[in-house]
Amino acid sequence: MLITNDIRYVGVNDHKVDLFEGQYKVPNGISYNSYVILDEKIAVMDTVDAAFTHEWLDNLEAVLDSRTPDYLVVQHMEPDHSANIVNFLKVYPNVTVVASAKAFVMMDHFFGTTFTDKRLVVGEGDTLTLGRHVLTFVTAPMVHWPEVIVTYDSTDKVLFSADGFGKFGALDVEEPWADEARRYFIGIVGKYGQQVQALLKKAAGLDIAMICPLHGPVLTENLGYYLGLYHTWSSYQPEEEGIVVAYTSVYGNTKKAVLRFAEQLKASGCPKVVVHDLARCDMAEAVADAFRYSKLVLATTTYNADIFPFMREYIDHLTERNFSNRTVAFIENGSWAPMAAKIMKGMLEKSKNLTFADTTVRILSAMNEDSAKQIETLVGELCREYLATRDETANKNDLTALFNIGYGLYVVTSHDGKKDNGLIVNTVTQVTSTPNRIAVTINKANYSHHVIKQTGKMNINCLTVDAPFTVFEKFGFVSGRNVDKFADCQPLRSDNGLVFLPRYINSFLSLKVEQYLDLDTHGMFICSVTEARVLSDRETMTYTYYQNHVKPKPETEGKKGYVCKVCGYVYEGETLPDDYICPLCKHGATDFEPIES
Numbered sequence: 001m002l003i004t005n006d007i008r009y010v011g012v013n014d015h016k017v018d019l020f021e022g023q024y025k026v027p028n029g030i031s032y033n034s035y036v037i038l039d040e041k042i043a044v045m046d047t048v049d050a051a052f053t054h055e056w057l058d059n060l061e062a063v064l065d066s067r068t069p070d071y072l073v074v075q076h077m078e079p080d081h082s083a084n085i086v087n088f089l090k091v092y093p094n095v096t097v098v099a100s101a102k103a104f105v106m107m108d109h110f111f112g113t114t115f116t117d118k119r120l121v122v123g124e125g126d127t128l129t130l131g132r133h134v135l136t137f138v139t140a141p142m143v144h145w146p147e148v149i150v151t152y153d154s155t156d157k158v159l160f161s162a163d164g165f166g167k168f169g170a171l172d173v174e175e176p177w178a179d180e181a182r183r184y185f186i187g188i189v190g191k192y193g194q195q196v197q198a199l200l201k202k203a204a205g206l207d208i209a210m211i212c213p214l215h216g217p218v219l220t221e222n223l224g225y226y227l228g229l230y231h232t233w234s235s236y237q238p239e240e241e242g243i244v245v246a247y248t249s250v251y252g253n254t255k256k257a258v259l260r261f262a263e264q265l266k267a268s269g270c271p272k273v274v275v276h277d278l279a280r281c282d283m284a285e286a287v288a289d290a291f292r293y294s295k296l297v298l299a300t301t302t303y304n305a306d307i308f309p310f311m312r313e314y315i316d317h318l319t320e321r322n323f324s325n326r327t328v329a330f331i332e333n334g335s336w337a338p339m340a341a342k343i344m345k346g347m348l349e350k351s352k353n354l355t356f357a358d359t360t361v362r363i364l365s366a367m368n369e370d371s372a373k374q375i376e377t378l379v380g381e382l383c384r385e386y387l388a389t390r391d392e393t394a395n396k397n398d399l400t401a402l403f404n405i406g407y408g409l410y411v412v413t414s415h416d417g418k419k420d421n422g423l424i425v426n427t428v429t430q431v432t433s434t435p436n437r438i439a440v441t442i443n444k445a446n447y448s449h450h451v452i453k454q455t456g457k458m459n460i461n462c463l464t465v466d467a468p469f470t471v472f473e474k475f476g477f478v479s480g481r482n483v484d485k486f487a488d489c490q491p492l493r494s495d496n497g498l499v500f501l502p503r504y505i506n507s508f509l510s511l512k513v514e515q516y517l518d519l520d521t522h523g524m525f526i527c528s529v530t531e532a533r534v535l536s537d538r539e540t541m542t543y544t545y546y547q548n549h550v551k552p553k554p555e556t557e558g559k560k561g562y563v564c565k566v567c568g569y570v571y572e573g574e575t576l577p578d579d580y581i582c583p584l585c586k587h588g589a590t591d592f593e594p595i596e597s
Contacts, residue, residue, distance in 0.1 A: 003210070003218055004156045006133065008036045010044075010059035012052040013170035020168065024187055024284050028180075029170035032056075032080055033214045035160065036063050037153065040131030041070040043098075045151065045160050046214060047084035056084060057091060068092060071120075071128065073135070074099040075162040076148050077106040081214055086111050089118075096120050098128060100139065102147035122149065138202050140164070142195040144188060150199070157209035163189065164199065165226055166215030178229060181216065183288040185233050190291065190321035196234035200227065228488070233291065236324045237468050241503060242272030242293035243382060246286055247331070248279055248300045248308040253366045254333045257375065258299050260367070261331065264379040269386035269393060278310040287317045290326075294503070295382055299331035299361075302340045311340075315347045322351070325466060329357035329378055335365045353466065355538070357381055385535035389492050389502060394533050396495065401507035401532035404462040405430050405438070408540045411461040411475050412440065413499045414451045420491060420499045421480030423448035424472055426543050428460055431526065438511055441524045445586065447481040449523055456513040458525070459498045464538040467504035469550055477567060477584045495531050507534040562592040570595070 001009035011033035020026045032048035034056060042064070048056045060069075072095050074082055085107065089095060097119045099107075104114045104121065122128070128135040133155040140148040143164060151160040167181035189196060211219040211226065219226055232239050243265055249255035258275065265273045272293060276286040290296050300311040328348065332340035341360045348354060359378040363371045387393040405428055412423045427441035440460065442449040452458050463471065474485055491499040500508040511527035541550070547565075554568035561572040567585040571592065580589045 003035065003212065004158065006038045007153075007156060007158060007212075008038065008063045009218070010034045010036055010056065010063055011171075012048050012055050012059070013172055014049065014052065015170055016051070021188070024168065024183070025282050026168045028168070028173040028175060030168055031171045031215055033212065033216075034059075035212055036060065036069070037130060037133055037135075038063075038067075039133045042067060043071040043073055043128070043130055043133075043135065044069050044088070044095075045073050045212070046075055046081045047072070047088055049080045050083035053084050053087050057087070069095055070130075071095060072097050073128075073151060073160075074103055074107075075150060075160065076145060076214065077103050077110070078145065078163075079110070082107075082110065089115075094118075098122055100137075100147050100149050103149075106147055138199070140195070140199045142192045143199050144192050144195075152206050152208075154207075157207050159203065159206065159208045159211050161211050161213045163214050164196070165211050165219060165230065166213040167217075169216065171217060177217070177226075181226075181229070182233065182239075182292060183284050184215070185230070186288040186291045186321060187284045190233070193234040193236055193322055196230065200231055200234065203227070231470070235468060235470075236291070236322055237470075238294035238326065238503070239292045240272060240294070241386075242274065243270050243295040243297060244274045244276065244286075244289045244293050245297045245299065246276045246278055246290070246311070246314055247298075248310045249277070249333075250301055250303075250308070253363065254299055254301055254331070257331060257333075257361070257363055257367045257371065260372075261297070261299075261361075261375050261379065264375065265383060268379050268383035269390050270383055271386065278308075278314050283310075283314065283317065286314060287321070290318055290323065291321070295327040295329070297329045297331060297378075297382075298344050300333070300340050300344070302332065302334035302338050305337075305339070307340045307343050311344070312347070315344060319347065319350050323348070324352040324354065325468075326353075327355045327357065327382070329359065329361075329382060331361040331363065331375075331378075333363040333365070338362055338364070355466075388533045388535045389500075391495075396531045396533060398507075398532050398534045399436065399529070401462070401509055401534050402430055402436065402529075404507045404534075404540050405460075406540055406542060408542050409463050409467075409472075409546055411463060411471070411501060411505075412442070412448055412452075413459040413461065413501075414448050414455065414457070415498055416447075416451045416455075416480070419480075419484050420486040421448055421451055422475040422485045422499070423480070424476035427522075436529045437514070438509065438527045438529060439524055440511065440527060441519065441522050443522050445521075447479050451480075452513065452525060453516065453523065457496050457498065457530075458511050458513075458527070459494060459496070459500050460509045460511060461501045461505045462507045462509075463541040464504055464506050464536070465541050465545055465549070466538065467541055467550070469552060471504055472546070472550070472567075477586075479586075494533075500533075506536045506538045506540060507532065556595045559595055561595055563595055565591050565593055 015029040035045040037043045122137040124139045136152045247258045300308045330341040361374040429439045496510045510531035515526035517524040562576045564582045569584045
């Protein structure tokens, strides 16, 4: 298979395997990918599983066309990629093995040798020139083993990403990338989100046109989509709005309650309801769905003064993979001493940033009038924001939205006649109550100021404490004149036709400009309220909370200069010019402070 003019695919498909790594069902098999870079010197990128030695060597021989390889680059030492190192060297004994120091230690464990006389140890930033092609090695420890390196070919702009961006499924099977890639990532790499985030930061500095993983297809188009999903998965943020209901049931009574609950969720506007019977489903898929959607409901019986074994296994899988940033609710069943909810909640205590529903449904053997009412109450609690986003069910005059205005952070949305726009502000104030008037102050340098001055309308989205830094990057660090900030989503709209955010807000206000005050560098818009919706009770994001918990700590160690207090951008230099503008957030020199040595 031709990857580029100089890069060939020599991997294999495995349709014999039923369980990958002994636990993950792979009904469509899996691929073990290997590549060859043909240049003045030839590099082979990784080997394949031991079951495919001869098929792989045949593929190599056909591509090499009587030439002899010079290097074998070993990026990852799991046996599905490294098993044929010794077999390869028997055929090509003069090859140099290129790998990290830790990989050579593992080779001693696997093969009883470190290939002392034919090895090249590489680390972060080391390069290998093949002729036209220059390979740069990037360390990726614990993505998902400690010895891993990834390799960047600057000539063809190809990232050989080891297990990163891989998926289940052989290459001769057509299926959506995301579903099996998500199951693969959450199951195998999910525990190491912090390490993946570090690797993504390194990748952001590379000009990548193509990604060649060790499992799954070569990625050649829309790389931002794949990188975006990896960022979402590795930061443990919900990928989509929806509710996963995971349950176990012994005699069917818990199942009846769950099915009733699921139907009521759908009727109350939940955009996606996914139900998993943990005793019968693919456990890996159920785990992946918990990370995919924004809310999780756990329903099980009290069993031997504990919880049903499949539920315990499920929660263990979640916590092992750093399950966080979700809303969780419980449905428990017990004939004489229900305690499942208490046990499940206790198991989740190690998880971060979980919001537990106020309502816990308690079933005593079988559902009755009381537990049916509890189900209705829980549905109302979980679906409140969904009802508020639908025009037909929303209370559009809920002026308690005004109570969510504080010295917080907000996304102001507008429309310039061609596209939607959004801007982060922290200057929203209620100035009168009869009639209700809101003051919004915006820097004149911002494109939103120009748009709102022309159109006379805006929406104020009250951000909540679960809003990730990506929200601030999107709406605070780039200009809507140059970037379509809503290009990658299907926006929701209020009655004035403007966007409101579907996630990370507790309320929004639609405003009509009644008066404008010129404040030199800024403009103040005095507005009336035309619509107000409350979506949830989640706490409003304050500026202090953003500074202490959301904004990444700037990397200032060993640097001299100034750091932006808004976004953390570091300016290196003895003197900061008075007219300096931060290239990220566009704030001026007054928002920089000296780096403390």
